[in-house]
Amino acid sequence: MKKNGSDIVVLGAGPAGSAAAVEASALGLYVTLFDENPVAGGQVYRQSPGIRSTASSQEQVQGDALGAALTASTVDKCFEHRVWQVERLQSGFAVHAVGPEGPVVREARALIVASGATERQFPIAGWERQGVLSLAGATVLIKSQRMLPGRNVVVAGSGPLLMVVAAAIIEGGGTVAAVIDANPRRAWWADMGALASRPDLLARGAGWIRTLVAHRVPMLFSHVLRRIDGNPAVSRVEAVPIGAGGAPLPDAQALSIQCDSVCTGFGLLPSTDVTRLVGAAHIFDAVRDTWQVKIDADQRCSLAHLYACGDGTGVAGAAAAPWQGRVAALAAAHDLGILSLGVAVEKMRPARRQRDIAARFGMAMARLANVRPNMVEGITDATVVCLCEGITRATLDAAIDLGCVTQNDLRSATRCGMGPCGGRLCEDVTSRLIAARTGLSRQVIGQPTGRPPLRPVDLNTLAGTFDYDSLPMAQPSPL
Amino acid sequence: MTGSLRIEAQVQRGPRARFTYDDRPVDAYEGESVAAALWANGVGHATDCAGQWPSSDMPDRGPPWRVLFCMMGVCQQCVVVIDGIHVEACRVLVRAGLDVRSV
Numbered sequence: 413m414k415k416n417g418s419d420i421v422v423l424g425a426g427p428a429g430s431a432a433a434v435e436a437s438a439l440g441l442y443v444t445l446f447d448e449n450p451v452a453g454g455q456v457y458r459q460s461p462g463i464r465s466t467a468s469s470q471e472q473v474q475g476d477a478l479g480a481a482l483t484a485s486t487v488d489k490c491f492e493h494r495v496w497q498v499e500r501l502q503s504g505f506a507v508h509a510v511g512p513e514g515p516v517v518r519e520a521r522a523l524i525v526a527s528g529a530t531e532r533q534f535p536i537a538g539w540e541r542q543g544v545l546s547l548a549g550a551t552v553l554i555k556s557q558r559m560l561p562g563r564n565v566v567v568a569g570s571g572p573l574l575m576v577v578a579a580a581i582i583e584g585g586g587t588v589a590a591v592i593d594a595n596p597r598r599a600w601w602a603d604m605g606a607l608a609s610r611p612d613l614l615a616r617g618a619g620w621i622r623t624l625v626a627h628r629v630p631m632l633f634s635h636v637l638r639r640i641d642g643n644p645a646v647s648r649v650e651a652v653p654i655g656a657g658g659a660p661l662p663d664a665q666a667l668s669i670q671c672d673s674v675c676t677g678f679g680l681l682p683s684t685d686v687t688r689l690v691g692a693a694h695i696f697d698a699v700r701d702t703w704q705v706k707i708d709a710d711q712r713c714s715l716a717h718l719y720a721c722g723d724g725t726g727v728a729g730a731a732a733a734p735w736q737g738r739v740a741a742l743a744a745a746h747d748l749g750i751l752s753l754g755v756a757v758e759k760m761r762p763a764r765r766q767r768d769i770a771a772r773f774g775m776a777m778a779r780l781a782n783v784r785p786n787m788v789e790g791i792t793d794a795t796v797v798c799l800c801e802g803i804t805r806a807t808l809d810a811a812i813d814l815g816c817v818t819q820n821d822l823r824s825a826t827r828c829g830m831g832p833c834g835g836r837l838c839e840d841v842t843s844r845l846i847a848a849r850t851g852l853s854r855q856v857i858g859q860p861t862g863r864p865p866l867r868p869v870d871l872n873t874l875a876g877t878f879d880y881d882s883l884p885m886a887q888p889s890p891l
Numbered sequence: 892m893t894g895s896l897r898i899e900a901q902v903q904r905g906p907r908a909r910f911t912y913d914d915r916p917v918d919a920y921e922g923e924s925v926a927a928a929l930w931a932n933g934v935g936h937a938t939d940c941a942g943q944w945p946s947s948d949m950p951d952r953g954p955p956w957r958v959l960f961c962m963m964g965v966c967q968q969c970v971v972v973i974d975g976i977h978v979e980a981c982r983v984l985v986r987a988g989l990d991v992r993s994v
Contacts, residue, residue, distance in 0.1 A: 448964060448982070455963055462905035462922010462984065530965050540955035542935040549962035552981075557927040558902040563895070584898040644935060644956040799955055800967065832967035868967065870976045 418444040418488065420744055421507050421520035423495055423686060426454020427730050428722025429526030430478050431737030433487045436524075439745045444488040444518050446495050446509055448867070452479045454528055454722075455548065456730040460556040470616075471555070474730075490516070496865035498523070500690050504717060510869050514876060522717040522744045525687055525705070526737060529680035529723035532702075533837050534569070534783060535805075536676065537639040537795045543646035547677030550577045560586040562673025566649050568592035568637045569677045571781025572617065577675055579620035582627050589671040590630040592651050594658065594678070594787065597633040599780055606776035610731075613773070636790060637676070638666055646674055658784025679781025681840055682724045688862025692718055696855045697726055700775065701782050702840075703859050710760065711740035712747075719744055729774025735767035788841070788848045797845070798838045800831020808842065812849045819843060819860040832868055835860055896931045910989035912971075919985045926959040926969040926980035929991075934958055936971075936993040970994055 422433045425447035433445040447454075450461055457475025465472065482489060490511060497508040505523040509516045531548040538544075543562060545553070547569055550561045554577070564587045567578045571593075578588045600607075607614055624631060634654055641648045650666040684694055687705040693714035695706045704726040711719045721736035723729070728736070739760055746756035791797070793806035803826050811825040819835070819842055822828045828842060829835025835842075843857045897904075905921030912934055919928035935956050960968040962981045969980040972992040980991070 450984075458963075460922050460924065460984070462920065464903045465901055530963075531961065540957075542957040544957070545959055546961045546966070549960055549981075552962035553927060553930070553959075554898070557923055558898045558904075559923075559927050559931055560896045560898060585900070799960075832970070833965060836965050837961075867964065868977070870978075873976070 418442050418518055418520040419748060420444070420522045420524060420741075421446065421505065421518055422487075422524045422526060423498075423507070424454065424526035424528055424722065425449070425452040425482070425489070425491070426526060426528050426722060426733065427456060427474075427478060428528075428733035428737040428740075429454070429524065430482050431734035432524045432526060432719075432721055432741040433737075434481050434485045435738045435741035436745060437485045437487045439741070439750060441745060441748065441750065442488070443486075444490060444507075444520065445482075446490045446493045446507065446518075448492065448494045450492050452482050452489075452491075455552070458552055458556045463556065463558055465555070465558060478734075490518075494867050494869060495686075496867055496869045498686055498690055498866070500715070505690070508864075510873055515874055521748055522719065523690075524719045524721065524737075524740050524744060525713075525724060526720070526722040526733075526740075527683040527686050527724050529682050529727055530836050532678040532681045532781075532783065532840050533676070534678045534787065534841060535791055535795050535797045535838075536568075536637045537792050538642070538646075539640055539674075539676065540796055540799055541640055541642050541646050542644050543642065543673045544640060545673070545675055547573050547577055547675045548680075550675040551580070554580045554584055558584075560584050561675050562646075562671065563587060564589050564671050565673045565675060566590050566592065566637070566669055566671040567675045568649070568651070569675075569679075569781075570594045570783065571677075571679045572777050573677060573679075573781070575617065575620040575624065578629060579623040582623055582629070588624070588627070588629045589669050590632060590651065591624065592632045592635045592637060594636050594654065594784055595633065595780065595782070596656070603776040603779060606772050609769070610773045632667070635667075636660075636787065637674070638790065640674055646672060649674060652790075654784065654787065654790065656784075658787035659789040678783050679778060680723060680727045682726055684724065684859065685834070685836075685862055685866050687713060687718070687720060687724070688859060689864065689866065690715065690718065690862075692720075694859060700726060700778050701854075702727065709764065710743040711736055712743055717744070717747060727774065727778040728771035729777060732767050732770035732774050735763045735770060738763040739767060783840075783844070786848075788844045791841075791845075797841060798826075798828040798831065798835075800829075800833050800837075801827045803828045805845065808845055809849060812846055817846060817850055817852060818858055819846075822846070823860060829860060834867075908985050908987040910985060910987065910991060912991045913993055917991075921985055921987070923985045924962075924981050925971065925973075925983045925985055925989070925991055926962065928985050929958040929980060 419441040493509040493511040499506040504521040682704040693706040719740040721740040745751040
C-alpha cells in the first residue's frame with residue numbers, strides 16, 4: 413500500500429478543485445489531487461477520452477484550458493482514484509483511495525474539498541423503469557458520449573438544465589415530446605436581474621428556447637409528471653398541472669404523452685458527504701433549499717486546515733468555482749505559514765470579488781431549479797422513494813408516524829438510504845417527507861450521519877493479496 | 892432503438908470494439924462507457940439493488956430494470972460485474988473482448 417505525505421490534498425478535479433490545486437502548487441506547496449474520472453473537468457467539462465466532439469463549444473474550450481493548466485503544474489495528479497474514506501489526524505488528514513494500482517493512503521496537513529454536486533431527484537410513480545434517466549446523466553450521455561437518451565424524449569423537472577437537454581436532443585437528431593417544468597414561467601422573469609449580469613449566457617439560453625420553439629416542442633410550465641408507464645421500458649407519461657405551492661390541483665385533467673425515454677432532475681445538491689464524514693459544521697440555505705458545508709469568506713470550514721470550494725459550498729456554478737478554489741488555496745497557504753497575511757489578503761481581494769460576481773448568476777440559476785414546497789403532496793403511496801431498497805412512500809410515512817424524525821431514524825426503521833447509493837438519490841426527498849408529516853423544519857431534521865465508504869469499493873482490492881499462512885495466528889489453548 | 896441512438900454529427904469516435912454482455916456480443920466503440928454502449932444496444936438488466944425488491948408493498952414489481960441513470964458513478968443502478976468485480980458500467984470504458992456480466 414502506497415503511503416505518502418503532502419502539504420495539501422485536493423478532492424475533486426472539477427473547475428474548483430483544479431484551480432485550487434494549480435494555485436497552491438504555484439505557491440510552492442506539494443499538492444495531491446484526487447479524482448475518480450480519467451481526466452480533469454468534473455461533471456461540467458466532462459469528456460470521454462476516446463470520443464471527441466468536433467463542434468467547438470464553450471465548455472470544451474474551458475475544459476481544455478483547465479486540463480492544460482493542470483498538466484503544466486507540479487500537482488501530483490491521481491486520476492481514476494476513488495476516495496472512500498477521509499480520517500482526521502492529530503495534525504491534518506488521511507485520505508484513503510483505490511486507484512488502478514490498488515489502495516493508496518495519502519496524509520496531508522490541509523485538505524481542500526471540491527467534491528461538487530449531485531442532481532436532486534424527486535420520485536415519480538414508475539421512475540424505476542428502463543428509459544428513465546437523470547437530467548444530468550442525459551447531459552453526460554449527449555455531451556461526452558454523443559448519444560441520445562431516446563428517439564422521442566420527455567424532459568421533466570425544474571430549472572435551466574431542462575432547456576439545455578431538450579435543445580441538445582433536437583440538435584442531436586432526436587425528438588422532444590414535451591418539456592415539463594414544475595416552476596411557473598414567471599420564475600424566469602423574477603430572476604432576470606441576476607441573469608442579465610451574464611448576457612453571454614443569457615444569449616445561449618435564448619438560443620435553446622429558439623430551438624425548442626422552432627421545433628414546436630410543447631413546453632408545460634407549472635406541471636409535473638404524475639406517472640411513468642411501460643413494461644419494462646417507458647412508453648408513456650402522464651403530466652398534471654400543480655398549484656403555486658406545488659401541490660397537484662384537484663380535478664385537474666392529466667395529459668398523456670407518448671415517449672420512449674424520460675429525463676428528469678430538479679437542480680443540484682451540494683455534495684456534503686466528505687465534510688460530514690470529517691465532522692465539519694453544515695448550514696441549511698433557505699434560499700437554495702439545500703444543505704451545504706459552512707465556510708467563512710475565505711472558504712475555511714469549521715475545522716482547522718479544512719477548506720471547501722465549488723458547488724459543495726452551495727451551488728454557484730462553474731464560473732464561480734475557480735475563484736472559490738483560488739481563494740481556498742490562498743487561505744490554506746497562509747494557514748500553513750508560507751504566505752504572509754498581507755500578501756494573502758492582497759492576492760485574495762480580486763479573486764474574492766470575481767467569485768462573488770460569478771456566484772450571483774449561479775445562485776439565480778440554482779433558484780430556478782428549486783422544488784416547490786408542497787410538491788411532496790403529489791407523491792403517491794405506492795411510489796418508490798428509495799430506488800436501492802425498493803421502499804415506497806407508504807412505508808416511510810408509516811415509519812414517520814411511529815416516531816422517525818431524522819434520516820438516521822428512517823435508515824434504522826426502513827433501510828431507506830442504506831442501499832449501494834448511500835442515500836444520495838433519496839435523502840433530499842426523505843427529509844421533505846418528514847417535514848411534511850411532522851411539521852418540523854428541514855434545519856431541525858438535519859442530514860444523515862456521514863459514514864465510510866464514501867463510494868462503494870471492492871473489499872478484495874482493499875485487502876490486497878496476502879498469504880493466509882503469514883497471518884499471525886494464536887496457538888490454540890491447551891485442553 | 893438499436894444502434895440509432897448514437898449521434899452521427901460532429902463527433903470522432905474511437906475504433907470499433909466488440910465485447911460481450913452475458914455472453915451476447917455487443918458492438919461499440921473504444922472510449923464509450925460500457926453503460927452507454929449497452930444503452931445504445933437496447934440492453935436492460937435488473938439492478939444490483941436487491942433490497943426489499945419485490946417488496947411486500949409491491950409484490951408485482953421487480954427491481955429497477957435498466958442500464959443507466961445518473962451516468963456519474965453515484966446512483967449504482969448500472970452496476971455490472973467485470974473481472975469478478977462489481978463496478979459501475981458508466982465508469983468503465985469499452986475495450987474489445989471485455990467480459991461484462993449482469994449482477
